[in-house]
Amino acid sequence: MKYCIVLSVFVLLFAQCKTPNDVLPNVEPTGYYDTLGIHWTAVEKNNIIYYFHDFNSQSSFAAQYIDEHESAYVTINNVFNAKMPRKLRFFIWGDTALANQLLGHPLGFTTPTQCACYVMPGQTVGHEMTHAITYWGGGVPSIEYRRFINEGVAVAFDLSGRDRISMAKKAAAGQGISSIVELWDGNKQNISEEVFYPIAGAFMDYLNKLNESDKFYALVKDQSLQSAQNIYGKDRMDALIAGFNSQIGL
């Protein structure tokens, strides 16, 4: 005699609760990762794996942080079409002094070959991921690197919506710079971040707004001044540089 066992499966559906505006939805960790003597709480999403240094105190902003970064990745990657050898990782430090000590380098920074961004809360959403996305744009590493283009594109795609030209003007004032060529290919390539980044960012934003995406992309992959002259044409690049210099008061 055969007995049939009927298993009843009860599926519990939890309706998603609307949270009040001042309470963010919970973020569930998807794993843990120990490195540098730190127990990181991992949250893996479609585009990025997030590692939170101090998840308990950072969890209140984690949901928003993750949403903003997932969406920024899509926006920026639509331009550069990165194919990374591994998924991008964000290490979100809660203690910048400890990070500086353990990493030997101030936050934030990105090591594109390792597909890793080391960040602190309060950085712009797009800057660090742009370093990794542009490096792996098209699935091939950049050929030639210049600080001016590399930092410029990261500032231009930081998604902060800041007024680039007026920031660059302010940064350049009184610095004795006669042309951005000095920052790109001359003796001012190592000047301070506060002066360098806004100028480089405004220039890359200015080139991006020409809506010549193939040329812009080619420059990001091969960043020397000579490469820019080959891509845009020497006379045109000279004119673009002169036009930009005058816009920021050089």
Ligand SMILES: [Zn+2]
């Ligand atoms: Zn940078």
